[in-house]
Amino acid sequence: MTQTLRPPTHSPGTGGGRLPLLDVLRGTAILGTLMTNVWIFAGPGAEWGILQNGAGNAGYGSVAAVAESLFQLVANGKFLSMLTILFGVGLAIQFDSAARRGQPWPGRYKWRALFLFAEGTVHFVLVFAWDVLMGYAVTALLVARLLARSERTRRRVMWWAGGLHLALMGAFTALLVGAGQEEDGGGGGVSQRVVDLYAHGSYPDQIAFRLENALALRLEPVLSFGLLVLLFLLGVRLFRAGAFGMDETGRRIRARMLGWGLGLGAPLTVATAVGGQDFFLLGRYCAAPLMAVGYIGVIGALVSRVRRPGPLTTGLTSVGRTALSSYVLQNLLCMLLCYGIGLGLADRWGDAGRPWWVMGLWAGVCAFLMIGSTLWLRRFSTGPLESVQKWALRR
Secondary structure (H helix, E strand, O other): OOEEOOOOOOOOOOOOOOOHHHHHHHHHHHHHHHHHHHHHHHOOOHHHHHHHHOOOOOOOOOHHHHHHHHHHHHHOOHHHHHHHHHHHHHHHHHHHHHHHOOOEEOOOHHHHHHHHHHHHHHHHHHOOOOOOHHHHHHHHHHHHHHOOOOHHHHHHHHHHHHHHHHHHHHHHHHHHHHHHHHOOOOOOOOOHHHHHHHHHOOHHHHHHHHHHOHHHHOHHHHHOHHHHHHHHHHHHHHHHHOOOOOOHHHHHHHHHHHHHHHHHHHHHHHHHHHHOHHHHHHHHHHHHHHHHHHHHHHHHHHHOOOOOOOHHHHHHHHHHHOHHHHHHHHHHHHHHHHOOOOOOHHHHHOOOOOOHHHHHHHHHHHHHHHHHHHHHHHHOOOOHHHHHHHHHHHO
């Protein structure tokens, strides 16, 4: 069922103007997600290793361990939550664009979401098991229909989704704490078969492994579906309120986001980190979204003080304008650099020089994407995958 709608009169940017801050935020979120994912590529067992060995276990016994722990603590779940909020903003922009043109909703948007799901499926199978695009596509199909409903309905769904998510994360955390208390000690680690697969196995074997274990590797978007809905709708509300404009209203909202997001999120993040691996779910899926809200406030405050865009701002903006292409490319580059099908850095370097070479890898890929996307946009209006998407949806 589709509806022809009018654009909300209170939405900023209903004239179709671009909000520059959104591009900077998208670029930061894309590169920020790699701050977490790079450890997956560089770790033993890669994509499967995080399930068998957990995450965030660097500890604080040395300077290197402290650096790795802080690096991961700053990133884990925060930029993913930011990206999810921004995807909700993009959905609201699509809704307003359709409304201005008098087009039915969700109308053609459902094909856009289905194409994103197809892109995510290809990305999952061929590049990276922890793909986010498939989960975003499914969530977008639901939230798109909610945009045609009343604000009261959206608010109710938003808080119900958040409440159910908190209850689920709390229940799983209680189970993890209980299981941890019953264990005598020791850790399972990553099976040598999986380590060898990513260090020396063939590309078809890695693809087959992802397909054989697809249910386990696709578990994250299922468990966090309530959070996805919450953050999508939060992005819609923030956009409607004018949080991304560079006027006084936007600055005021972002200042509140900074205060509340970091004020609540930072203590919870520290508490879950001190609590250890048993509190990983609360850290990544409960404290991190609060921090993401605060990060948006911080970045907004910094951007509002920029008088003339420099290389960093320009690079982040370019990555933000080519977000889909940059997201896939950064994972493809890390796969070719870290796995045995490419340079095999994860096996060749391993713990030698860790965490410094992993951080250097992240910085190098980020620099490549910022420079590459900037040069690309000098000749083309959109990124390569964005162009393919537009071409396919016009068919």
